[in-house]
Amino acid sequence: MMTALAALPFDPAPVILAIPAAAAVLLALVPSYRVSAALNVGACALTFLTALALLMAPRIAGPFLIVDDLNIVFVVLNTFVAFTTSVFSASYIGHELETGRLTPLHLRFYHAMYQALLAAMNLALLSNNLGVMWVAIEVATLTTVLMVGLYRTEAAIEAAWKYFMLGSVGIALALFGTILVYMVAQPVVGEGPDGMIWSVLMKRARDFDPALLNVAFVFLLLGYGTKVGLAPLHAWLPDAHSEGPTPISAVLSGLLLNVALYAVLRFKLLMAAHPGTLAPGPLMMAMGLASLLLAGFMLYRRRDIKRLFAYSSIEHMGLIAFAFGLGGPVANFAGLLHMTMHSLTKSAIFFAVGHVCQVKGTQKLADIRGLTTSHPALGWGLVVAVAAIAGLPPAGVFMSEFLLVTSAFAHRPWLALPLVAGLLLAFGALMAKLSGIAFGAPSPGSDKVKASYLPMAVHLTLVLVAGLYLPPPLVAWFRHVAGLLG
Amino acid sequence: MSEAAFATRLLLNGQLLVALVAVVALLALGLLGVAMASRPAGRSLIYGGALAVTLVAGLSALTAIAAPPAGIVLPLGIPWIGAHLRLDALSAFFLAVVNLGGAAASLYGLGYGRHDHAPARVLPFFPAFLAGMNMVLLADDAYTFLLSWEFMSLASWALVVAHDKEAGNVRAGLVYILMASFGTLALMLAFGLLAAGSGGGYAFDAMREAPPVGIAAALVLALAMLGAGSKAGLVPLHVWLPLAHPAAPSHVSALMSGVMTKVAVYGFIRIVLDLSGPPDWWWGIPVLAAGGVAAVIGVLQALLQNDIKRVLAYSTIENIGLVFVGLGLALAFSANGFPAAAALALTAALFHVLNHAAMKSLLFFGAGAVLTATGTRQMEDLGGLIHRMPVTSAVMLIGCAAISALPPLNGFASEWLVFQAVLLSPDLPAWGLRLMVPAVGALMALAAALAAACFVRLYGIAFLGRARSPNAAEAHEVDAFSRAAMIALAAVCVGAGLLPGLFIDALQPAVAGLIGETMPSQRSVAWLSIIPVAESRSSYNALLVFGFSAVSALIAAVVIHRFASRAVRRAPPWDCGFPNASPLAQYSAASFAQPIRRVFARGLFAARETVEMPPPGALTPARISTSARDPAWAFLFLPLTAAVGAVAERANKLQYLTIRQYLGLVFSALVLLLLVLALWT
Amino acid sequence: MIEHAITPNLVFDVAHLFAGALVLISFLMLYQDRLYALLNVFALQAVALALAVAWQAYAQDAPHLYLTAFIALVFKALVIPVALHRMVARLGIHREVETVVATGPTMLAGIALVALSMVVMLKATPAADALAREDLAFALSVVLLGLLMMVTRRNAVSQVVGFMSLENGLILAATGARGMPLVVEISVAFSVLIAFIVIGIFLFRIRERFDTVDVDALDRFRGGRA
């Protein structure tokens, strides 16, 4: 510990929590939205830099916080996407103010909530205590609920309410699971806080009562799975994505889903550590396939562009769940890679969609046509982004899908077929919608995009490069984590 | 073996280096295209650059056919595998085809591109497309292969939707990208099996060392047929092809039809003949069947089309069918222990690959020339172009004769070889094959005859007779670049037709690499004729036949002009008592196809013709309207899409449940899982 | 009787008694068909929960649990029911409990659920000590019954009640687990959650939105179907 601190002047983990928390309070006080937007970006940048410092920090597992390879992957990714999103939102939200959809007061609230959400998510990722993790995820849910309802339209409230109710039930189930985990641990590690410290549980997992652990996992899978948006628990996701401000859609798809997934993975590790338990793999694969196929079909009937990509998020979460459920070094690697790529690509897509909705003044797919003609840069950017998310090369998604499909077919041929069918289904729907959006005679609405394309460009560049070349340290790290995930 | 593989892997020879540089250069040109698209100089820069690069790459690939294989591993792609690249005889041959075809297309583009109204949507993707095809041929591990394969599809898709304002192009692009992705997924599964056999090694070397066995091998064959077949245009996976190929700009159509389908053939050969180990005795059967069916259905559909480029696209399906017949024979022979015969069949297939690349590119260039000159692709609006566009119509005549397999041109040479291979097949032990092969031979013969009919129709309607529209009457010959490209390809058609022996010999390294046996060398044969097996058995000398008939034609002409009359008088054609009939009174494309439509297309294609005859005395012309369907759409894809739509409609109800009902879903999921736990022990 | 020494046996019995009472009251709630009655029964359950928690506090002598018990008593047994009473009056909500499935079948389903949770738990926890194990089975039943109520009742208030009884089950389980940390925090967090729900209902006049079946409303909200 001391040597570690000597190596690094400070311990980054608490800082990562402190910055957004403080920023949240601060932003709640700043009146001018320009200042607050700038502050928001600054805070996110700081957080991201500190998160990078984590890479050098020692892997610690204290009573409150834990830093291991698994959550570093998530933390760095989260803070990065949060940072780019804040840049996007700074240029985006101003326009909302001009069009009068929002008031300065709203923006104050919005920025405060943004930071609060980040704080909550980072806490969920870093906390070593399962109870704290649960509380953090609940707080994250509440903040996003408030932001989804930000526009106060009938539809927005409807969406927020749906999200809220389903989220609360999910939270409740997750809590029951957490309690059960404690009860499993309590006879082994004794009463008191230790029974909820993940690192402690991992050490003693072999002595736990497997049957009760199974029950616990069922509740946790359903509880946090609701947050991940796995079918049939996904109902809140499309509406929440389509009715909230676009940056929030990006954050939801790019970050919150990952955080919930992370929670599921933590418990999967716990299950994997005990030989006697019911293998969590089949459950995750089943729900993953269900999400994939359901989303694949749902995509065809979409009329709202944001809801379209929300369903695509469900599809990809299904893929990731399937990958982790399949297990094995290759599939887990594919899962991690796919999760990273999905976060980057999907947030990039939502950036583009945000611009599109602003220039076209609508979210209806029917009214968005011929973008490559009316807004070449934006249009082709969207084409690239959608091609990337659809798994066309040279995007990193292609690599993860390649690894996933090949290894799945090698090990479980009969699962690979529905997997491939789902992929093709979703691909078809996305491409069909894309052809309408990007090509043909342009629809009215051709005013310039004021916001900057930078965040989108950065994300897409990363994604495209990833398909061709992954830096060795990243690979080694992913492979290690993949090994951990068993 | 492994040491050998390793040794070759590290060896980087000049040709491979050239190929790599070419790929990089083409990609760079693509990026440059993004920047230069708007400038006028951009066109000549991009096409000129592509021409130079592909020409060099193609020539160096030609020299690489006979060279020992070379390979290299780059730190790209899947991290723990790396990007394996390899240049052996087979890939070298296909590289030559791809790049020379690409060179011709670039040359053509130099002139043709001038008429393109949306260069910004073509220039960046054209070199990228070429680069993608090159990468596929160089790839030596599954990931690199599929990445390049899909990249090729993506680039060509962008080119298909380049003119997205024209009706149907976007839909064509959609169908294309869907089928392409289907094929890629099929190949992904195939590679999954191959890799599983070799313990997760995605490199082709690893796969070669542990080929699949039994059911796995059969699955690989099936998946390869689905994957490569969907790209090559095997029936019934061909539906995208007649939509997409015509939609693209003509020089791109030429690339897609003439060259990209060959890359698909390469993929099939690589997977089935190289990676899947020794074939089973029956492997030939499905391949032969697919080939024969594709040949006949393709050419029949071609006969029913009125759009020149669609005719050409369907005829591509026919020729791909012929190639697959050759491959099927090669599989059957090599599986049943007749390597020599297998070598003959494979040579025939590869030779036809080369020939079709040349002819079909030539024909698409011609179609493009007609399009620029008249602004239409509809045969019904053309006619009499032979007077307006002498060069184009001359080279088109060569192209049509070649693809109709007329001696002494190249189409006949390769088809003749396939027939010779068919005639060797009675030696095959398996009954299934014995019944199969002659039937497929008959299908081939039928396809050949129908192809002749098809191109008589194409050429006769579009280039002969009288102009059917003002545009056709006003047509002008196209620019020098386009003419040069077409003449070059026509020269290839004639050359390969007259001297097939040289080409056959050049192919042997590739054949030997796959079959382990070669055809007898043709260089030694007297009079440059070709003898596939033995002289007593069969031989063919195009040069002699050509000279023979040329001389006799000359003699006849000289004698007649010298001793009989040479007088010529121009007069109106015999009008049967109805003076100055309008050009519309000529036989139209639809009416020309009528007999064949009635004979062949009634049942499967549901070809119908309705004649609306005006009442006596009315001045309105009588109209005949014809309709035909593509069975693949009717019986496979439309029902499929309908099914997906229906399920989607059902599933869509889930979007409109109430919160209570959603909670119900969660609840039932919970209860279900708890029940599972309760029952699970 | 106070000076009677309290045997583990007695501890077990009393805890069992309270837990069983909670389950029983859950059934009572399923049985109600009037909103007011439902609210009263819910208040009763809250009281029962408070007693159960208090007993656990006594039995495990974990003083902080008394706080949880207190919260349960005040917040759930008094504040919320009263608030909901007034809301029903204020918003003029239909006084009937509109059921999707008739009461009889619901009860049967409830019984099945209790049986299920018994099977799951009893086969699950041979190791855990008897007290916790019994409580756990009952808690799970309460959770499932609460969920069942949310699923089978149409109008908002009864669904909120369902949710709260679900949460009662959670608290019961949490307190049943010896020395479980964060119990108080969790109960507070949940109270906040519920407060949110109630306020939400009140602010946005959500009467039936739990169960909208108005199709053109759906089209308006969700960008249309098909």
Add this chain to the structure above:
Amino acid sequence: MANLLVQGTQMLLVLALAPLLTGLVRKAKARLTRRRGASVLQPYRDLARLMRKEVVLAENASWLFRVVPYLVFAATWVAAALVPTFATGLIFSWSADLIAITALIGSARFFLALAGMDVGTSFGGLGSSREVMISSLAEPAMIMIVFSLALVAHSTQLSTIASVMLAGVGLRVSLALALVALLMVAVAENGRIPVDNPSTHLELTMVHEAMVLEYSGRHLALIELAAQLKLLLFLSLVACVFVPWGLAPVGAGPSAMVLGMATYGGKLAVGALLVAVFETSIAKMRVFRVPDFLGAALMLGLLGTLLLFVSGIL
């Protein structure tokens, strides 16, 4: 050297005999229909007359229209010159096997059909479209016949086939089928009754004549001559494959050559007579019955081939 001589003689021989054969057929038909008929030398006279006449060219006829007659004539002549008639030792026989010969005839038809569409009258198109429809069935049938022969003789070389047949392969069902199919194809290829009627110019029925309707003068002469050569070619083909007796073997002496010629003449005469009898004894069929006729030929050919394939005896 001798072979070169044989080749030369053969070329001249076929050229010389072709009109005579047609004349024979016409004479025989006339006799069979109780007419005196023109002399057997009439075709020579017709050709000479046409040669001397001027060519009347349609206004918009292209260069193709003027080149085609020579191409057609040359292709047919070469094809005819490669079929052993009286001796097998043709020096160029190995330059084109039976498949190539079929293809040569095919290319002749290809260009003739194009020429038919060049002027742009409805008759030409009508003829061409029907011609290609017929050939689209006749050609595969021919290929099937070639297959059966090749499978028996282990070769597609006519001279080899002929010598094998000469050596005697005994009676074969497959060969019988091939023979019948070959006769049917020959009828179709030469546009004889019942497929087509060379001596009518009725729009509804004519095929070959409709294609060449615009031709006149020397062009017409060449095309007529080509047609006569084609008839000769098919008769010699039947003769050399199915009744090869009398063919002079390679490097035979003059006596054998003379004998060969004599027998060849005899075969031709018999063939002409049979054709005449056949044509006079049946009626022309409707155009859309022709596919059935040729389809039957194709099936017979395929059947023969299948028999050979399945009964591996070769």
